Amino acid sequence: MTGSAPHRNHGQANPPGAGRGRPWTVRDAVIDFARRVGMTSIFANPGSTELPMFRDFPADFRYVLGLQEAVVVGMADGYAQATGNAALVNLHSAAGVGNAMGNIFTAFRNRTPLVITAGQQARSILPFDPFLAATQATELPKPYVKWSIEPARAQDVPLAIARAYAIAMQEPRGPVFVSIPADDWEQAAEPVPLRDVAHTMRPEPAMLERIGGLLDACERPAFVVGGAVDRADAAADVVRLAERHHARVYVAPMTGRCSFPENHRLFAGFLPAMRERIVELLGGHDAIFVIGAPAFTYHVEGNGPHVPPGAQLCQLIDDPAVAAWTPQGMAAVGNVRLGVQDLLARAAPKARDLPAPRAVPPRALPPSESGARMSVAFALQTLAQVRDPEGIVVEEAPSARPVLQTYLPITRAGGFFTMDSGGLGYGMPAAVGVALARPGQRVIALIGDGSSMYSIQAIWSAVQMQLPITFVILNNTRYAALQDFAPVFGFAPGETVQGTDLPGLDFVTLAMGMGCPGERVSDAAKLAAVLSNALAMHGPKSGPMLVEAMVA
Numbered sequence: 001m002t003g004s005a006p007h008r009n010h011g012q013a014n015p016p017g018a019g020r021g022r023p024w025t026v027r028d029a030v031i032d033f034a035r036r037v038g039m040t041s042i043f044a045n046p047g048s049t050e051l052p053m054f055r056d057f058p059a060d061f062r063y064v065l066g067l068q069e070a071v072v073v074g075m076a077d078g079y080a081q082a083t084g085n086a087a088l089v090n091l092h093s094a095a096g097v098g099n100a101m102g103n104i105f106t107a108f109r110n111r112t113p114l115v116i117t118a119g120q121q122a123r124s125i126l127p128f129d130p131f132l133a134a135t136q137a138t139e140l141p142k143p144y145v146k147w148s149i150e151p152a153r154a155q156d157v158p159l160a161i162a163r164a165y166a167i168a169m170q171e172p173r174g175p176v177f178v179s180i181p182a183d184d185w186e187q188a189a190e191p192v193p194l195r196d197v198a199h200t201m202r203p204e205p206a207m208l209e210r211i212g213g214l215l216d217a218c219e220r221p222a223f224v225v226g227g228a229v230d231r232a233d234a235a236a237d238v239v240r241l242a243e244r245h246h247a248r249v250y251v252a253p254m255t256g257r258c259s260f261p262e263n264h265r266l267f268a269g270f271l272p273a274m275r276e277r278i279v280e281l282l283g284g285h286d287a288i289f290v291i292g293a294p295a296f297t298y299h300v301e302g303n304g305p306h307v308p309p310g311a312q313l314c315q316l317i318d319d320p321a322v323a324a325w326t327p328q329g330m331a332a333v334g335n336v337r338l339g340v341q342d343l344l345a346r347a348a349p350k351a352r353d354l355p356a357p358r359a360v361p362p363r364a365l366p367p368s369e370s371g372a373r374m375s376v377a378f379a380l381q382t383l384a385q386v387r388d389p390e391g392i393v394v395e396e397a398p399s400a401r402p403v404l405q406t407y408l409p410i411t412r413a414g415g416f417f418t419m420d421s422g423g424l425g426y427g428m429p430a431a432v433g434v435a436l437a438r439p440g441q442r443v444i445a446l447i448g449d450g451s452s453m454y455s456i457q458a459i460w461s462a463v464q465m466q467l468p469i470t471f472v473i474l475n476n477t478r479y480a481a482l483q484d485f486a487p488v489f490g491f492a493p494g495e496t497v498q499g500t501d502l503p504g505l506d507f508v509t510l511a512m513g514m515g516c517p518g519e520r521v522s523d524a525a526k527l528a529a530v531l532s533n534a535l536a537m538h539g540p541k542s543g544p545m546l547v548e549a550m551v552a
Contacts (some may be wrong), residue, residue: 005357012277018341025187029158031058033192037165039088039115041436043076045069047092049119049132052185064436066449067457069100071429074455075328077112078394078433081231081257081417086113086168087433093119094134097141097177098300102423102454107175108144110232110256110420111319113168114175115161116141120150122183125337137179143523146390150179154187165404169199173231173317173549200232203316203334208342211289211314211332216349218287218312220244223273224254226293226320229259234337235413238291241340242266246352250281251405252293258416259292262409268358268404275302283308288314292336294322295329313383316340348497361406371552376400376474377505382409382524383444386532387513391415392441394434397448397474423452428471442468442537449475450502456510459544463515465545470534473507473548511546518546 009131030053041062044050057063064079066072069091076087091097097104107114121133134140138148147167151160164176193520196205200362215221223245229238239259242249249260253273260267271278272436278296282288288311290296295304295315306327307313313329318338323331332339340401366379380403387393389411395404395418410416417434433446452473479500486497508518519534521527525551534545 023188024191025185026154026157027055027185029052029191030161031061033158033162033165034088035060035495038085039165041079042090042475043072043079043433044094045072045092047119047132049182050090050091050120052182053090053117053119053180054183057464064461066429066461068455069096069127070103070425071455071458071461073103073114073116073391074109074429074522075433075436075458075461076114077110077426078417078430079437080112080114080433081110081430082414082434082437084233086115086165089114089116091116091118093121094137094140095132097134097137101141101144101272101427102199102425104141104175105144106419106423106426108146108423111173111228113173114146115168115519116166116175116177117161117243118177119181120179120181123154124183126181133552134179138177141175141177144175145177147180148177150181151184154181154184155189158189158192160271162195166195166197166199169197172228173184173199173201189535190249190467196211200335200338201333203332203339206344207317207330207332208339209356210330211316211439212343212346214287214312215245215289215343216312219352220285220287220355221247221287221289222282223247223249223270224252224288224290224293225249225259226255226291227257227259228292228336230292231537232292232318232336232411233309233413234292234340235259235261237337237340237344239264241344244344244352245349247289248285248355252290252295253278253297253299254420254422255293256418256420257266258410258413261404261411262405263411265357266355269401270353271296273297273299275306276304279305279308282311286311288313289512290317291340292317295326298502354493364407367552373522374527374549375549376476377405377407378524379474379549379551382527383531384408385448386528387444387535390444391437392417392432392434392446393444393446394418395446396424396445396451398422398424398451399448399476399479399484400474403517408446424451428452428455428458429494431469431471432462432465434465435462435469436465440468442470442535442542444535445471446470447471447473447479449473449477449507450479451506452506453508457514459511459516459546460514462544468537469544470531471511471544471546472531472534474551475505475507475548476551477502477505507546507548516544516546518548520550522550
């Protein structure tokens with residue numbers, strides 16, 4: 001997987017009707033272009049205005065059905081991130097796009113390339129405000145798409161799809177939107193000409209020279225890495241650069257990918273989304289190089305400096321908008337992998353001592369009292385012990401994330417996915433998309449009990465396609481992240497936080513109702529055996545399984 005190479009169109013294929021002597025239609029041209037750029041999996045939930053798109057459905061395409069539009073976009077997001085290529089999405093007019101907006105927002109924050117199409121009522125009746133029409137369809141998904149269009153003519157639809165694909169793939173990547181009236185698909189159209197569009201930009205050499213000079217001259221450098229490192233397939237190069245400079249490496253706040261191995265000698269931990277804590281943790285460093293991430297993402301209001309006194313800040317980022325609001329220092333804009341490789345091409349810097357290693361976390365123990373719930377730390381430590389460390393984890397358990405970062409280390413690029421947005425309902429369907437993109441690998445979907453209820457329909461899709469996914473639900477019967485966060489907003493210790501208790505949910509029953517076997521674990525002594533069984537691959541068609549861990 002790479003995030004930097006241009007995507008080249010392959011040989012033009014004949015449309016479904018070409019051999020029958022009829023002219024090309026809009027459908028023919030769109031299918032032909034999608035095939036050429038590798039968008040042959042269509043993630044969708046059907047509606048009446050979308051049905052004409054799927055007549056004469058080609059045998060080499062795959063229709064991936066989600067039972068709700070947010071699930072559809074989440075599956076496409078996971079698939080696109082895991083393949084490195086844009087995914088094709090089909091939604092239903094205004095209502096379907098509205099249902100999908102939470103995960104469209106997440107895809108925008110994840111920088112995930114998606115070509116989102118939505119049906120529109122027939123052009124001939126649009127002046128009469130018909131049933132299911134999308135009023136101002138192009139405005140509905142804004143501002144969380146890079147580009148949005150309803151083509152003026154039916155014959156313009158294939159070119160609009162081609163342009164949408166190019167924009168989605170250009171860095172910073174992201175979702176785009178095309179509204180297509182239902183009667184356009186049968187209209188005559190020309191095939192999209194062969195195209196070869198570069199999707200990356202090399203950072204300015206003069207700015208990289210200044211950044212390289214700062215790194216060479218400093219005494220105690222720190223790197224802060226973000227998701228764009230993994231998206232650009234640059235993790236191995238970042239490891240080499242950190243080793244060259246003996247730099248401590250931190251993970252930027254709210255990062256959705258693994259961009260540095262968490263068992264590496266130079267790994268220093270995770271930065272929280274709080275200004276004062278970031279400054280505290282980076283204290284003592286005189287140069288801070290932020291790679292593939294904003295500098296910095298905050299969650300609560302803060303005060304004081306953005307970096308420790310005496311430290312200089314520099315940044316390499318694929319998004320010019322992020323570089324524009326970086327509060328101080330200097331920023332190079334362009335593809336992260338190309339920028340890091342240019343820095344590696346410089347002469348080696350002066351020798352430095354290695355920084356002190358990160359402290360080893362204490363071992364998590366099972367509960368000492370009979371019948372007591374296991375801790376999240378024990379559950380995640382157990383999962384770490386029995387899982388394949390080269391496997392893939394898709395996570396959406398916000399309250400457990402700090403514990404995960406301690407007890408479930410991710411050691412390889414491409415091995416971890418979560419949402420950059422903070423919006424819930426992404427993780428379960430994203431695991432489906434990742435499993436589709438990585439056949440033969442068992443994917444762990446680590447989900448909180450509250451998070452899972454936003455898109456639990458994804459289990460049905462996993463069952464229908466017999467995908468090797470182990471859904472691990474951490475059930476603490478509450479929205480723990482909100483209860484834990486309440487004191488920041490003035491709640492007194494022990495004060496009730498309304499709407500955050502979640503009693504009575506039975507995830508094993510819910511899973512079995514969709515055809516997925518499951519097991520609830522309340523006894524810490526049984527967890528390792530249950531997880532081991534759930535993670536085992538039983539033949540080439542090994543399907544999903546759910547484990548509900550009752551945690552304190």
